[in-house]
Amino acid sequence: MAIRTHTAPGDDPGAERVPSLSPSRAADFMTCPLLYRFRTIDRLPEPPSSDATRGTVVHSVLERLYELPSGERTPGRATELVRPAWDALLEAEPAVADLFADDEDGSALVAWLASAEALVERYFTLEDPTRLEPVERELYVETTLDSGLRLRGYVDRLDRAESTGDLRVVDYKTGKAPRAGFEQRAMFQMRFYALVLWRLHGRVPRLLQLIYLGSGELLRYEPDEADLRATERKLAALWAAIERATEAGDWRASPSRLCDWCSYQALCPAYGGTPPPLPDRVAASPDDDEAPSPRTSPVDA
Numbered sequence: 001m002a003i004r005t006h007t008a009p010g011d012d013p014g015a016e017r018v019p020s021l022s023p024s025r026a027a028d029f030m031t032c033p034l035l036y037r038f039r040t041i042d043r044l045p046e047p048p049s050s051d052a053t054r055g056t057v058v059h060s061v062l063e064r065l066y067e068l069p070s071g072e073r074t075p076g077r078a079t080e081l082v083r084p085a086w087d088a089l090l091e092a093e094p095a096v097a098d099l100f101a102d103d104e105d106g107s108a109l110v111a112w113l114a115s116a117e118a119l120v121e122r123y124f125t126l127e128d129p130t131r132l133e134p135v136e137r138e139l140y141v142e143t144t145l146d147s148g149l150r151l152r153g154y155v156d157r158l159d160r161a162e163s164t165g166d167l168r169v170v171d172y173k174t175g176k177a178p179r180a181g182f183e184q185r186a187m188f189q190m191r192f193y194a195l196v197l198w199r200l201h202g203r204v205p206r207l208l209q210l211i212y213l214g215s216g217e218l219l220r221y222e223p224d225e226a227d228l229r230a231t232e233r234k235l236a237a238l239w240a241a242i243e244r245a246t247e248a249g250d251w252r253a254s255p256s257r258l259c260d261w262c263s264y265q266a267l268c269p270a271y272g273g274t275p276p277p278l279p280d281r282v283a284a285s286p287d288d289d290e291a292p293s294p295r296t297s298p299v300d301a
C-alpha cells in the first residue's frame with residue numbers, strides 16, 4: 001500500500017517560485033501569523049503528532065476502500081486496511097515511529113491502531129460505500145487566479161451525479177464536528193476547493209460535504225457563485241496581509257486554544273520564547289510551496 005507523500009505534482013525545487021496558497025496554510029495565517037511563518041517561511045520541522053498521524057492513516061484507508069469492488073467495501077475489509085496503511089506510512093515517513101518509541105510492549109500501538117479502526121468503522125454509519133463510485137480520490141487541484149495567486153490543494157473525494165453531472169466535494173475529518181457557530185470557519189477549506197474546481201471546470205460544485213468521523217456527523221453546504229466570488233476576495237485580502245507581514249517582517253503571535261496543539265510554543269513570545277532570525281530568502285517572496293495538505297494539526301486531521 002502506498003501513502004501519498006507530501007510533495008505536490010509539478011513541484012520543482014529549482015523552478016521560479018509562484019505565490020501560492022493551500023487551505024491548510026491559509027488557515028495557519030488566519031489562526032496565527034507566527035504559526036504561518038514558522039511552518040511556511042522558516043519551515044521548522046514538527047514532531048509527528050498522534051492525532052495527525054491517525055488522520056493520515058484513516059484517510060489512506062478510505063482512499064483504498066474505493067479501490068475494492070463495491071461488494072467488498074465492508075467494515076471488516078476496511079479495518080483490515082488499517083495496519084497495512086500504518087506500515088506504508090512508516091516506510092514513507094520513518095519519523096512517525098517516534099510516536100511509539102517508548103512503547104516497549106507494543107500495547108500503545110495496538111490501542112492506537114484500534115482507535116483508527118474505530119474511526120473507519122464509524123465511517124460506515126455515515127455513508128454506504130457500496131452505493132458510491134467516486135470519480136476522484138485524493139485529487140490534486142490547482143488554479144491561478146487573475147491576481148497571479150496560485151491556489152492548490154488535495155480534495156479527499158469528488159463524486160459526480162450520473163444524471164446531472166453535479167459535483168459533490170467530500171472531505172474526511174477524524175476529529176469532531178465544530179460547535180454551533182463555527183461551521184462557516186470549517187467550511188472555508190471546502191469553499192476554497194469549490195473555487196478551484198469552479199475555475200478549472202466552469203461549474204460550481206453542487207454540494208460541499210465534511211464527514212466528521214470523531215463525532216459521527218456530516219456538515220453540508222450548497223455553494224453558489226456569489227459565495228465563491230466572496231471566497232476569492234477573502235483569499236486576495238489574506239494574501240495581501242501575508243505579503244504585508246513578509247515585507248515588514250512582522251509575524252504576530254495570536255494565542256488561542258489552538259496553541260495547545262502548536263509545536264512551536266518554545267519559540268513563541270506568547271510563551272516566553274524567541275523566534276529564530278528570519279531566513280534571508282523570505283525577502284524575495286513569501287511562498288506556500290510546502291505540501292498542499294500535510295495533516296499537521298487536529299484542524300487538518
Ligand code: SF4
Pocket residue numbers: 032034035253254255256258259262263264265268269270271
Ligand atoms: S503557540 Fe500559539 S501564538 Fe504561539 S506560534 Fe503557536 S499558535 Fe501562534
